[in-house]
Amino acid sequence: MFDSLNEAVDRAEAEKISLGELALRSEAEEGLRTRAEVEHALARALEVMRGAVERGLPGDLRSVSGLVGGDAARMAHAVGPLAGTVFTDVLAAALAVQEVNAAMGVIVAAPTAGGAGVLPGVLLGLAKHRQVTDNQLIRALATAGLVGAVVAVRASLSGAEGGCQAETGAAAGMAAAAGVELLGGSPTEAAHAVALTMQGTLGLVCDPLGGLVEVPCVYRNATGGAIALAGIEMALAGIRFPIPVDEVIDTMGEIGRTMDVRYRETAGGGLAATPTGRRLAKERLVQLKPRRS
Amino acid sequence: MVSLLDIIGPVMVGPSSSHTAGACRIGLFARGLVDGQPESAKVELHGSFARTGTGHGTDRAIAGGLLGFYPDDERLRESLELAAKAGLAITFANTKLRGEHHPNTARITLKRAGQQAVVTGSSLGAGRILITDVDGFAVEVTGALPALICVAQDVPGIVATITSALARSGENIASMRVSRRQKGGDAIHIYELDSPASPEALEALRALPAIRMIRSIPRIA
Numbered sequence A: 001m002f003d004s005l006n007e008a009v010d011r012a013e014a015e016k017i018s019l020g021e022l023a024l025r026s027e028a029e030e031g032l033r034t035r036a037e038v039e040h041a042l043a044r045a046l047e048v049m050r051g052a053v054e055r056g057l058p059g060d061l062r063s064v065s066g067l068v069g070g071d072a073a074r075m076a077h078a079v080g081p082l083a084g085t086v087f088t089d090v091l092a093a094a095l096a097v098q099e100v101n102a103a104m105g106v107i108v109a110a111p112t113a114g115g116a117g118v119l120p121g122v123l124l125g126l127a128k129h130r131q132v133t134d135n136q137l138i139r140a141l142a143t144a145g146l147v148g149a150v151v152a153v154r155a156s157l158s159g160a161e162g163g164c165q166a167e168t169g170a171a172a173g174m175a176a177a178a179g180v181e182l183l184g185g186s187p188t189e190a191a192h193a194v195a196l197t198m199q200g201t202l203g204l205v206c207d208p209l210g211g212l213v214e215v216p217c218v219y220r221n222a223t224g225g226a227i228a229l230a231g232i233e234m235a236l237a238g239i240r241f242p243i244p245v246d247e248v249i250d251t252m253g254e255i256g257r258t259m260d261v262r263y264r265e266t267a268g269g270g271l272a273a274t275p276t277g278r279r280l281a282k283e284r285l286v287q288l289k290p291r292r293s
Numbered sequence B: 001m002v003s004l005l006d007i008i009g010p011v012m013v014g015p016s017s018s019h020t021a022g023a024c025r026i027g028l029f030a031r032g033l034v035d036g037q038p039e040s041a042k043v044e045l046h047g048s049f050a051r052t053g054t055g056h057g058t059d060r061a062i063a064g065g066l067l068g069f070y071p072d073d074e075r076l077r078e079s080l081e082l083a084a085k086a087g088l089a090i091t092f093a094n095t096k097l098r099g100e101h102h103p104n105t106a107r108i109t110l111k112r113a114g115q116q117a118v119v120t121g122s123s124l125g126a127g128r129i130l131i132t133d134v135d136g137f138a139v140e141v142t143g144a145l146p147a148l149i150c151v152a153q154d155v156p157g158i159v160a161t162i163t164s165a166l167a168r169s170g171e172n173i174a175s176m177r178v179s180r181r182q183k184g185g186d187a188i189h190i191y192e193l194d195s196p197a198s199p200e201a202l203e204a205l206r207a208l209p210a211i212r213m214i215r216s217i218p219r220i221a
Helices: A005-015 A019-029 A035-056 A071-076 A086-102 A118-127 A134-154 A168-182 A187-198 A217-236 A245-258 A275-287 B017-033 B048-052 B058-066 B074-085 B158-168 B199-206
Strands: A106-108 B011-013 B040-047 B089-095 B104-112 B115-125 B128-134 B137-141 B147-153 B173-180 B186-193 B211-217
Touching: A005 A019, A005 A134, A005 A187, A005 A245, A019 A035, A019 A134, A019 A168, A019 A187, A035 A086, A035 A106, A035 A118, A035 A134, A035 B011, A071 A086, A071 A217, A086 A106, A086 A118, A086 A217, A118 A134, A118 A168, A118 A217, A134 A168, A134 A245, A168 A187, A168 A217, A168 A245, A187 A217, A187 A245, B011 B017, B011 B074, B017 B048, B017 B058, B017 B104, B017 B115, B017 B128, B017 B211, B040 B048, B040 B058, B048 B104, B058 B074, B058 B089, B058 B104, B074 B089, B137 B147, B137 B173, B137 B186, B147 B158, B158 B173, B158 B186, B158 B199, B199 B211
Parallel strands: B040 B089
Antiparallel strands: A106 B011, B040 B104, B104 B115, B115 B128, B128 B137, B147 B186, B147 B211, B173 B186
């Protein structure tokens, strides 16, 4: 796969194909799997994503620690000024997938389990309001995969290495490109959507209470989806971010490498280190002492 | 090389690709070492596995792996109860392993039908694992391919004997690694294969006096 999103965009524009189509062709050219096998795996991922949203929306799940659950259902009955729009549907779907994840349900790591709500949130939230086919959604997933592969090589996809900017931030960048692909935007617009999204998540720390993928992870997937929507709208409106997307991704990597270890999934800083964060983690972890069976 | 499916995937039971999916694969690998359902297992959790493992279901994920469940199997959630029902006695303990280890590491000691296996493995993130020790031998196995693991006496020609047995039954070797504890002592052989070793090849090798232990490990990634 590519190690430069700018190069991938140039090639897709030159060949007059979308980023998703380019990603599917390149993956097949690398020879490990046929195109049909890749499409089949992405179709299964799509099916699991749909299942996770459906499973999470009723709101009857609780996480392993009991700290999260039920908020996707609240969001599905939004009452604010954006109720019933793509925006609230994206938030609800992202929360739903993360609540399923926290309750040991089946999800698709995209790129990780901790950031697994953003991509299905954005894609299935958009799909609810647009006529799109599964084939379009599969190409959008391939677009997201291409973006994630570039981020993996140039920066990182691990909260322990680069903070939450490398997990929900990367997921938001992937979702922004996928959303542009789904809505028929150009490869150039997709790249700007990634840049406009990821500039908004730079520096985001990974600070989970007790080290668990629960608080704030569940909510950060929803806000990640919201930032991706902002990136998609700005790019489709013709806004062009002045810093090339590869350099934005490199910046995320550079910030991650110099980020204090307290902010890299160790629960040593940020929200995890607040008085309430520490108290909740202590209460929950006491209940969770290793047991015998 | 990063594949699209490394990024969009794996399909897995939550909540953590390293603490849950990777942990399950370490359990699956250990199960492969004793050719099936163990009777007892001692699971020692090191580093972050010890600190936050229970909240991430690491214990359930490893127990599920020991039962033969893959990372996307929803039975991982109740694997501790299922293990008890299946007669698999598991004990968990937090430990600090000696030497350098990845923060997400587990050591598993298994017993089955009079045999014992001890395996140490680390979860590297995104569900990828690295097995670092088998029965006291330092190894590096990822589970990305089927493998043949054996402990053999350090005698001339033993590698040729094993590789020709594999060649005769049509298995192609993707990578191989041989290391011994001391000259003339036991050596551990790890062959990563494009397809699992055939029962015939295993049978033929098991009959050799120089081979003390031989096991076929399925692809677990």
